[in-house]
Amino acid sequence: MLAAWTEEPATSGRRSPCAGDLRRCLDDQKAASLREGSPALKERLRDLQALKGAVLAYRDRFVDAVSADFGHRSRQETSYLDILPVVTTIGYLQRNLARWMRPESRRVAFHFRPGRARVAYQPLGVVGIISPWNYPIVLALTPLATALAAGNRVMLKPSEVTPRTSELLAAMLDEVFPAERVAVVTGDASVAATFANLPFDHLIFTGSTSVGRAVMRAASDNLVPVTLELGGKSxxxxxxxxxxxxxxxxxxxxxxxxxxxxxxxxxxxxxxxxxxxxxxxxxxxxxxxxxxxxxxxxxxxxxxxxxxxxxxxxxxxxxxxxxxxxxxxxxxxxxxxxxxxxxxxxxxxxxxxxxxxxxxxxxxxxxxxxxxxxxxxxxxxxxxxxxxxxxxxxxxxxxxxxxxxxxxxxxxxxxxxxxxxxxxxxxxxxxGVGASGMGAYHGHEGFKALSHARGIFVQPRLNASDVVRPPFRALFERVIAHLLR
Structure with a gap:
C-alpha cells in the first residue's frame, strides 16, 4: 500500500511525541476516553476557546510559516482563507453546541406507550485526521474543532509537504492540549500509511482521490468509518x-x-x-x-x-x-x-x-x-x-x-x-459524493458524523407489554389483529 502514499518527499524533521509507537499513543487516548467518559459541555467549550485563542496568538507565525512552505503566499490570503474560517467555525460550534448535545425525544408507537424514546449523541472515542498541504491550517483545525465539539480525542497527521506549518501546528497543539486529548504526528508518507492503518473510531482524510482509495482500504481492515474529502474536476x-x-x-x-x-x-x-x-x-x-x-x-x-x-x-x-x-x-x-x-x-x-x-x-x-x-x-x-x-x-x-x-x-x-x-x-x-468523497464534517452534520447517535428506550414500571408476550391468549390475538389491520 505504501506506493500510493509516495506523492511527496519526506521533509519534516520534528520527532513527534508519538513517533515510533503510534499504536501506544492511540491506546493512551482510548484508555483516557474510557476512564474519563464523555466530556461535559463546559469542558468542550473550554477546549474550543483554548484552540481559538491559540490560533489567534499564533496567527503571525502561521502566516510566515505558510509563506515559507509555499515559496510565497500573501499574509492576506493566509489570513482570509486559512485562519479566518477556523475562527468562525469555532464560534459557530460554541454557539450551537449546547443545543446539539441535548438528547432528542423520538416518537413511541401507541402500543409501546407510556414508554419513552430518545437519541443521545455521545463521543465516538478517538478520531484520526490526515490533513493536506494546500490549506494546511483550516483543513487540519476545522475537523479537529468539530471532533472536540463532539467530545472526542484526536490524533492529527498534517502534511509533510508544508513542514514549517506542520511543525508549528504541532508546537501550538502540544502547548494547548495534553497528548491524551490531542496528539500531533509528523513524518513522511510511511508514517501516514501507518497512521491510516490504526484502529481509530473514525478517520477523516482530505487529499487526492488516489490516496483516498488507499486510506479507505487501510481503514477497512479495522472497520473504521471514514470521511473522505477528495476533490475532482469541479x-x-x-x-x-x-x-x-x-x-x-x-x-x-x-x-x-x-x-x-x-x-x-x-x-x-x-x-x-x-x-x-x-x-x-x-x-x-x-x-x-x-x-x-x-x-x-x-x-x-x-x-x-x-x-x-x-x-x-x-x-x-x-x-x-x-x-x-x-x-x-x-x-x-x-x-x-x-x-x-x-x-x-x-x-x-x-x-x-x-x-x-x-x-x-x-x-x-x-x-x-x-x-x-x-x-x-x-x-x-x-x-x-x-x-x-x-x-x-x-x-x-x-x-x-x-x-x-x-x-x-x-x-x-x-x-x-x-x-x-x-x-x-x-x-x-x-x-463530496462518489469519487469526490463521502461524509461531511461541517455544520450540524459534522457534529453528528463524529458522534454516536445512541437510541435509548425507557420502559416505565407500569406498562402493557405482557399482553404481547407468552403465554399467548385471546387478548393477544385481538391486539395483533388491531395492529395488523
Whole structure:
C-alpha cells in the first residue's frame, strides 16, 4: 500500500511525541476516553476557546510559516482563507453546541406507550485526521474543532509537504492540549500509511482521490468509518446570455485563490460556443483587476514545490501537443523574471479535448480549460459523463436553466453566481459524493458524523407489554389483529 502514499518527499524533521509507537499513543487516548467518559459541555467549550485563542496568538507565525512552505503566499490570503474560517467555525460550534448535545425525544408507537424514546449523541472515542498541504491550517483545525465539539480525542497527521506549518501546528497543539486529548504526528508518507492503518473510531482524510482509495482500504481492515474529502474536476457552467463579466469575476477569484491549489477551485468552465471569445476577454480583464502585473504581484501565491510546478507545465505541454490553444495571462514584456521561480501565470486552454491530461485529472493549479457547448442539455451531459465533482458552479439567472442544472447534476456542494463561498457557510454540510468523497464534517452534520447517535428506550414500571408476550391468549390475538389491520 505504501506506493500510493509516495506523492511527496519526506521533509519534516520534528520527532513527534508519538513517533515510533503510534499504536501506544492511540491506546493512551482510548484508555483516557474510557476512564474519563464523555466530556461535559463546559469542558468542550473550554477546549474550543483554548484552540481559538491559540490560533489567534499564533496567527503571525502561521502566516510566515505558510509563506515559507509555499515559496510565497500573501499574509492576506493566509489570513482570509486559512485562519479566518477556523475562527468562525469555532464560534459557530460554541454557539450551537449546547443545543446539539441535548438528547432528542423520538416518537413511541401507541402500543409501546407510556414508554419513552430518545437519541443521545455521545463521543465516538478517538478520531484520526490526515490533513493536506494546500490549506494546511483550516483543513487540519476545522475537523479537529468539530471532533472536540463532539467530545472526542484526536490524533492529527498534517502534511509533510508544508513542514514549517506542520511543525508549528504541532508546537501550538502540544502547548494547548495534553497528548491524551490531542496528539500531533509528523513524518513522511510511511508514517501516514501507518497512521491510516490504526484502529481509530473514525478517520477523516482530505487529499487526492488516489490516496483516498488507499486510506479507505487501510481503514477497512479495522472497520473504521471514514470521511473522505477528495476533490475532482469541479465544473463551472455559464448560462448563455448571462453577464460574462460577472461570471469571469467569480471564476477568476475561485481559480486563482492560492494559485488554483484549492480542492473546490473551478477546474473547467462550460461556455456557450458563440461566447467563448467574449468570456476569454472578460477573464483576462478580471485577472488584471485582481492581480495587476501578476508576475510580480505579491498577492498572488506560488506553486508549493518543484514537482507540482513541473506537473502543471507537463499538462500544458500535453495540451499543446494535442491541438489545444494555450494562452498565458500576465507575461512580462521586459523579460525580467517573476516574483518567484515557481510563480505560475494564469493560463487559458481553448479547444480542449478528452484526450488531454488536463481534461482527465484534477488540475490543482491556475490552468482553466474553456469547453464550448451548443445547448444547456449538452453542458449538463458533459458534466454527468464524468465523475461526480466536489463542487459545481452555475452562473446565470434564477430560472429554468438554473433549476435544470441543480436538478439534473450531482455534486458535493453548489455555489450560484460565485465560487468557493459555499465552503465558508458554517451551517452547511461540506463533503463530496462518489469519487469526490463521502461524509461531511461541517455544520450540524459534522457534529453528528463524529458522534454516536445512541437510541435509548425507557420502559416505565407500569406498562402493557405482557399482553404481547407468552403465554399467548385471546387478548393477544385481538391486539395483533388491531395492529395488523
Amino acid at each position: 465544473p463551472a457552467i455559464v448560462e448563455r446570455g448571462t453577464s460574462l463579466r460577472r461570471a469571469a469575476h467569480g471564476i477568476a477569484f475561485g481559480k486563482l485563490a492560492n494559485a488554483g491549489q484549492t480542492c473546490i477551485a473551478p477546474d473547467y468552465v462550460l461556455v456557450a460556443q458563440e461566447e467563448v471569445e467574449g468570456f476569454t476577454a472578460a477573464f483576462r480583464r478580471e485577472v488584471e483587476r485582481f492581480y495587476p502585473q501578476i508576475a510580480t504581484n505579491p498577492d498572488y501565491a506560488t506553486i508549493v514545490n518543484d514537482r507540482h510546478h513541473a506537473r502543471l507545465r507537463g499538462l500544458l505541454d500535453d495540451a499543446r501537443a494535442k491541438g489545444g490553444l494555450v494562452q498565458e495571462i500576465g507575461s512580462r514584456d521586459d523579460g525580467r523574471p517573476p516574483l518567484h521561480p515557481r510563480t505560475f501565470l494564469p493560463t487559458l486552454v481553448t479547444r480542449p479535448t478528452d484526450a488531454m491530461s488536463l481534461m482527465q485529472e484534477e488540475i490543482f493549479g491556475p490552468i482553466l480549460p474553456i469547453v464550448p457547448y451548443a445547448t444547456l442539455d449538452e453542458a449538463i451531459a458533459f458534466v454527468n459523463a464524468r465523475a461526480r465533482p466536489l463542487a459545481l458552479y452555475f452562473f446565470g439567472s434564477k430560472g429554468r436553466a438554473q433549476a435544470e442544472v441543480l436538478a439534473r447534476t450531482i455534486s458535493g456542494n453548489v455555489t450560484v453566481n460565485d465560487t468557493l463561498l459555499h465552503y465558508a457557510q458554517d451551517d452547511l454540510p461540506f463533503g
